[in-house]
Amino acid sequence: MEKIYQIYGRDAHDMTLRLLTAANAIARVPAGGSVALKPNLVVTGRPEDGAVTHPGVVSGCVEYFRAHGVRDISVIESSWVGDRTMSALRASGLEAVCDKWDVPFYDLKKDETRPVDTPVGKIDVCRRALDAGLLVDLPVLKGHCQTRMTCALKNLKGCIPDREKRRFHAMGLTKPIAALGAALRPGLVVVDSICGDLDFEEGGTPVQTDRMFLCTDPVTADAYAAHLMGLSLDQVGYISLAAEYGGGEAAYDPGDIVALNAPSDAAAYIKPSGKVAKLTKRVRQDQACSACFANLVRALHVTGRTDIDIAIGQGYKGRTFDGLGVGRCCKGAAKCVMGCPPTAGQIARALEEA
Ligand code: SF4
Structure with missing residues (x-):
């Protein structure tokens, strides 16, 4: 089973660097390939509100992959229907990080799309997500009013155009989220579980957890995330379904958790x-x-x-x-x-x- 690397603390940049180093993440990048970082910027808000990825997670990734010789690094995302991605980028603090590290940011609401065959039919997916040498999924672990939880698989919904987001809701979310996860299958997941919201993907009731973890299988990452939230796999239907669709393994072995420090190392x-x-x-x-x-x-x-x-x-x-x-x-x-x-x-x- 896939290893899960876990660390406690509040310095997202340093924690990310340590996770990537421990997991030797550079081995996931194809020779000469690009890296696309996909944070969660679902709404205009600050990371401490519990909805969006801490910008330090992105800067930690940029520092790590640059230090290992990757030249083509970008950040890609689109906010939910009704919000402006660039407004979310600014409010989250990520725009300043992109400027500081001179990394291009692409609003996927403006990206070209390609239809991808999935078990629930064709889904239009943004080209920059499909064409990445390594797609790095950087979700926030938090509650969700419809699916109970959102983490690695559901974060990929930011890689589709708004018209597909609306269609996903009409389809009841579970099946299309599972199908998209299996179709995109990011090669690396770094989960920001520093202060995800209790109930809602848009934040407002953050719960300070001071934890991050890394896994190379998005389905395993979500299976572990559900466990951390006190939820069974039956309560988050898209996880097992994503495994059925070939997206990964909907299980984790506690023996495969690599603890990089102790919970008491955080505040x-x-x-x-x-x-x-x-x-x-x-x-x-x-x-x-x-x-x-x-x-x-x-x-x-x-x-x-x-x-x-x-x-x-x-x-x-x-x-x-x-x-x-x-x-x-x-x-x-x-x-x-x-x-x-x-x-x-x-x-x-x-x-x-x-
Ligand atoms: S040291 Fe005590 S309070 Fe801290 S995580 Fe362990 S059991 Fe909980």
Whole structure:
């Protein structure tokens, strides 16, 4: 099974460089081939709002591939129907990154398209995505009001013209997203899971997770992403379907995760507000790592179990607690979900059993 490289922190540029180096990503570029970087600029917004890719992910890619001799590097994307890509480019901070690194940006709303045969019929796909020597998918892991989750596969929807985006919605999203993922099959996926939104692809309720991961299979990346969100593959229908269509493998092996550092290397979770504060009203935290706390938030969101007393954080080491402990730091609790950090799926199961 494909390896998944994972790292914790808040410096997207440095984290990206370390992931690409650990995975020897240059081996994915065909000799003399081009690299097209495909971030998520779905709407006009800032990365800290939980919708768009941190510009440091793109600058990290540019520095890495340039240092390895790749000359033809570009950034490609189109926003959703109703927003202007160039406005999203500016607001995200990516325009400044493209200027600084002298990398061309192409608005795919203006690109030529070619029809591609897929299991759901022909889909018009933007030429710059199809012709890339290596297409690098740079999604944000976040919630989605229709598909529950969006990550590597759904991010590719930015590689089709607006008329096809509208048609995808008319087709119910699941099948065309799976078919597009199998047809485009990016050779590298670097997931920005630093602060993706809880519910919506347009952001507004970011959950600070301070994590990134890399995988060469977009279907495996999404299978792992669903697990991190506390969702089963049945709840995100396009993942297994993409595997059926030949887009990759809808599974991951925990033994294949290469951890480049520990969750405690990232900053502690900042005091939650708004919807996250409501979800965690029975949670007592003391120096909780962001990844641990974010997984708990996702599990509370998925299960709706906000009626249980929960302890989390490094400050609970060696202490006892009557309720549910989350993470190995809380093994002194009456019941504990072990792991460092435990996944949202593990926490959700414990909440449902409580
Ligand atoms: S178990 Fe403790 S050290 Fe591990 S991620 Fe959770 S809070 Fe951090």
